[in-house]
Amino acid sequence: MAANPETMNEKITRFSLNGKQIEAIGDETILKAAERNGIEIPRLCYKEGYRPDGNCRVCMVEIDGERALAPSCCRKPTEDMKVNSDNERTVHSQKMVLELLLSDMPQQGKSPYTLNSELDFWANRYGIYDPRFRERKQPTPDLSHAAIAVNLDACIQCNRCVRACREEQVNDVIGYAFRGKHSEIVFDMGEPMGESTCVACGECVQACPTGALMPARNVGLVEPDKKVESVCPYCGVGCLLTYNVKDNHILYVDGRDGPSNHSRLCVKGRYSID
Amino acid sequence: MGRILDQKALAEVRNLLGDEPRTRDFLLEHLHKIQDTFHHISNSHILALSAEMNLPMAEVYETATFYHHFDVIKEGEMSPPSLTVRVCDSLTCEMFGAHELIEQLKSGNNADIRIQPVACVGRCQGAPVAVVGKNAVEQADQAKIMSAVSSKQTEAELPPDYLGFEEYKKNGGYKLLVDCINGKHKREDIIQTLLDANLRGLGGAGFPAGKKWSIMREQEKPRLVAINIDEGEPGTFKDRYYLERDPHRFIEGTLIAHWAIEAEGVYLYLRDEYAGCQKLLEQELALLKENPPCELPPLFLRRGAGAYICGEESAMIESIEGKRGMPRLRPPFVAQVGLFGRPTLEQNMETMHWVREIIEKGPDWFASHGRHDRKGLRSFSVSGRVQKPGVHLAPAGITMRELIDEYCGGMLPGHEFYGYFPGGASGGILPASLGDIPLDFDTLQPYGCFIGSAAIVVLSDKDSARTMALNAMRFFEDESCGQCTPCRVGTAKAVNLMEQKDWDMPLLEELARAMEDASICGLGQAAPNPLRCAIKYFPEEFE
Numbered sequence: 181m182a183a184n185p186e187t188m189n190e191k192i193t194r195f196s197l198n199g200k201q202i203e204a205i206g207d208e209t210i211l212k213a214a215e216r217n218g219i220e221i222p223r224l225c226y227k228e229g230y231r232p233d234g235n236c237r238v239c240m241v242e243i244d245g246e247r248a249l250a251p252s253c254c255r256k257p258t259e260d261m262k263v264n265s266d267n268e269r270t271v272h273s274q275k276m277v278l279e280l281l282l283s284d285m286p287q288q289g290k291s292p293y294t295l296n297s298e299l300d301f302w303a304n305r306y307g308i309y310d311p312r313f314r315e316r317k318q319p320t321p322d323l324s325h326a327a328i329a330v331n332l333d334a335c336i337q338c339n340r341c342v343r344a345c346r347e348e349q350v351n352d353v354i355g356y357a358f359r360g361k362h363s364e365i366v367f368d369m370g371e372p373m374g375e376s377t378c379v380a381c382g383e384c385v386q387a388c389p390t391g392a393l394m395p396a397r398n399v400g401l402v403e404p405d406k407k408v409e410s411v412c413p414y415c416g417v418g419c420l421l422t423y424n425v426k427d428n429h430i431l432y433v434d435g436r437d438g439p440s441n442h443s444r445l446c447v448k449g450r451y452s453i454d
Numbered sequence: 455m456g457r458i459l460d461q462k463a464l465a466e467v468r469n470l471l472g473d474e475p476r477t478r479d480f481l482l483e484h485l486h487k488i489q490d491t492f493h494h495i496s497n498s499h500i501l502a503l504s505a506e507m508n509l510p511m512a513e514v515y516e517t518a519t520f521y522h523h524f525d526v527i528k529e530g531e532m533s534p535p536s537l538t539v540r541v542c543d544s545l546t547c548e549m550f551g552a553h554e555l556i557e558q559l560k561s562g563n564n565a566d567i568r569i570q571p572v573a574c575v576g577r578c579q580g581a582p583v584a585v586v587g588k589n590a591v592e593q594a595d596q597a598k599i600m601s602a603v604s605s606k607q608t609e610a611e612l613p614p615d616y617l618g619f620e621e622y623k624k625n626g627g628y629k630l631l632v633d634c635i636n637g638k639h640k641r642e643d644i645i646q647t648l649l650d651a652n653l654r655g656l657g658g659a660g661f662p663a664g665k666k667w668s669i670m671r672e673q674e675k676p677r678l679v680a681i682n683i684d685e686g687e688p689g690t691f692k693d694r695y696y697l698e699r700d701p702h703r704f705i706e707g708t709l710i711a712h713w714a715i716e717a718e719g720v721y722l723y724l725r726d727e728y729a730g731c732q733k734l735l736e737q738e739l740a741l742l743k744e745n746p747p748c749e750l751p752p753l754f755l756r757r758g759a760g761a762y763i764c765g766e767e768s769a770m771i772e773s774i775e776g777k778r779g780m781p782r783l784r785p786p787f788v789a790q791v792g793l794f795g796r797p798t799l800e801q802n803m804e805t806m807h808w809v810r811e812i813i814e815k816g817p818d819w820f821a822s823h824g825r826h827d828r829k830g831l832r833s834f835s836v837s838g839r840v841q842k843p844g845v846h847l848a849p850a851g852i853t854m855r856e857l858i859d860e861y862c863g864g865m866l867p868g869h870e871f872y873g874y875f876p877g878g879a880s881g882g883i884l885p886a887s888l889g890d891i892p893l894d895f896d897t898l899q900p901y902g903c904f905i906g907s908a909a910i911v912v913l914s915d916k917d918s919a920r921t922m923a924l925n926a927m928r929f930f931e932d933e934s935c936g937q938c939t940p941c942r943v944g945t946a947k948a949v950n951l952m953e954q955k956d957w958d959m960p961l962l963e964e965l966a967r968a969m970e971d972a973s974i975c976g977l978g979q980a981a982p983n984p985l986r987c988a989i990k991y992f993p994e995e996f997e
Contacts, residue, residue, distance in 0.1 A: 234974070248972070280943040281939060359519075
């Protein structure tokens with residue numbers, strides 16, 4: 181690693197994770213350093229490239245000398261810190277958080293709106309299938325938008341869509357309103373999405389880990405038979421994208437990380453092709 | 455799509471805001487103006503306010519809907535009746551019949567008033583308590599409440615007997631501050647005095663005040679001071695008690711802190727439930743500013759809007775900044791990155807109340823009090839089944855039985871001491887058999903409890919720990935900010951489980967453990983204390 185010219189001038193922090201000595205480079209968080217060292221820590225509200233928010237509490241780790249657990253997506257290690265992500269205590273919290281979130285999914289099971297739910301992935305990884313808690317009172321679907329289906333019964337309130345809309349695209353349409361168990365993702369002042377000032381950039385759909393925000397008409401439930409990497413044909417910015425194709429028809433479009441768009445797209449690149 | 459700005463609403467908002475700043479930190483203040491004027495906040499006013507303050511409407515909406523005291527109404531929705539009667543149903547008030555009172559009031563055919571069960575309003579010595587508009591009614595019953603309604607007694611009054619600015623000065627007030635500013639005291643000496651006196655943060659965490667001040671002196675300038683008067687822990691009313699009697703004492707303490715840490719501004723955050731104190735502080739701060747004993751720093755009084763969580767130090771800062779009161783992750787600590795990103799000294803109001811007296815009388819005076827090897831004085835807010843509920847200033851380390859016998863005039867007739875909350879809803883519940891342990895910071899942890907803000911609720915054989923634990927969990931469910939999973943979902947699931955005839959104790963313990971370990975702030979971390987104590991100390995209630 182030391183030979184990598186991009187990182188050779190960065191500060192190195194040595195710490196131990198699960199008894200193994202590892203290094204964090206520069207400003208890396210515990211989660212990032214762990215990932216680079218092949219140690220997997222579950223996460224939901226964390227999304228690569230976004231500001232980590234530390235609200236889902238799935239990625240909790242134990243730090244020697246600290247009373248409570250810490251979110252590894254936000255915490256940076258310090259020299260000689262002793263961190264544990266897989267002992268009985270941390271796994272207990274990680275699993276309990278997954279179970280709590282799963283208990284509030286439709287039918288307390290897999291997301292009915294996407295084949296790639298991150299919650300389903302982690303619940304499966306930890307073998308959590310039958311949550312022992314009662315399901316919340318579920319909100320009704322909002323299918324008012326031409327391009328995006330809103331099913332907040334699959335929402336885990338990780339607030340990735342808020343960060344997508346507010347911090348990544350600076351459209352400021354999505355908010356997190358009310359309080360406690362009544363907290364809810366809203367558009368503008370609680371309007372149906374289709375009546376809000378949404379410009380349909382689709383960033384929130386791309387950000388949502390559970391399919392609560394998805395392309396309309398359930399195309400997210402179709403397995404594409406190929407993915408074609410391409411460049412958006414509209415303006416000259418040159419946003420990179422991926423076409424999800426089935427039977428030679430474009431199902432839906434994902435933003436791809438490129439120098440000019442960092443996985444973001446606008447309404448044209450996202451929704452005018454499928 | 456989107457909405458068209460209503461010109462009438464915009465004119466109304468502009469008129470209400472006058473020439474006050476349009477910066478984000480004034481958002482709650484401005485929302486209060488709309489709520490006070492129209493008794494609700496309509497979407498057209500939110501849109502107008504967002505235009506006027508140059509904020510996205512989603513951010514104004516999410517902030518307004520976070521706070522209980524803002525009634526946000528969409529087009530076509532009924533606005534609430536112009537008069538709201540809030541009836542407290544937290545611990546002590548439930549013990550004294552709040553639920554029955556709420557039922558009576560609701561069945562009383564009062565279409566023009568709204569009856570709203572609310573969390574602790576900080577008057578537990580007078581339980582049950584109702585607040586008619588802004589007028590607090592203690593030992594409330596239907597007749598008292600309806601008489602206040604019909605005679606339109608809906609405003610908060612100034613406290614009956616307080617030491618005003620002139621009186622306070624006559625009694626030597628602000629002399630110490632002036633001496634400090636004129637160099638008669640050294641900053642290091644003042645801080646050392648607080649350390650020697652062992653004055654600890656009295657909001658609940660008990661962090662030594664002197665240590666906090668010296669940490670602040672190591673932080674970069676500019677620094678700020680923020681005083682927490684968001685006393686919301688059920689059972690706590692000591693801050694109100696001192697504020698209503700001697701408001702300048704804590705202001706002087708605060709200004710001394712401001713001088714000692716060389717800060718550049720003071721924010722006072724007062725809970726909205728204390729409308730009488732709001733009036734009093736506005737009046738007394740104006741008198742102080744008119745005739746300052748020395749040069750004063752910028753001094754702002756900010757009003758909460760009904761949110762227990764804003765008593766959490768970082769949530770209070772978010773709220774002062776005009777946002778949803780959601781606690782921040784630490785590190786960084788408030789002392790490093792606090793209000794408006796500046797290093798901030800945040801202290802509970804009562805902590806500041808003691809500064810002057812400790813410096814005047816010397817550290818030994820304060821530390822000379824105490825029992826059972828503990829040092830200092832504690833202001834116990836006592837409510838429940840005792841003869842003399844109220845704030846009792848007693849030695850740190852006093853036991854529950856001593857407190858009841860020596861300060862509270864014993865138990866109420868016909869009531870036998872059964873158990874107690876030593877530190878409000880979050881501090882857990884102890885049985886009478888543990889009535890002889892010293893009450894102080896650090897002494898209750900071995901029992902799964904803490905003293906917190908020293909809010910004692912005394913239970914008798916007529917009460918049930920199990921019922922009170924459920925009351926506490928419902929409170930946390932209502933007051934959770936909704937940010938993190940263990941608290942937002944955990945409190946709701948815990949309430950579900952605790953409403954069952956048979957508690958699933960192993961599952962509750964599994965849940966409690968994750969809430970304690972993985973919640974962002976003290977609310978979620980401490981929320982399981984009462985439930986764990988009920989199971990541990992009152993097993994006969996589950997047989």
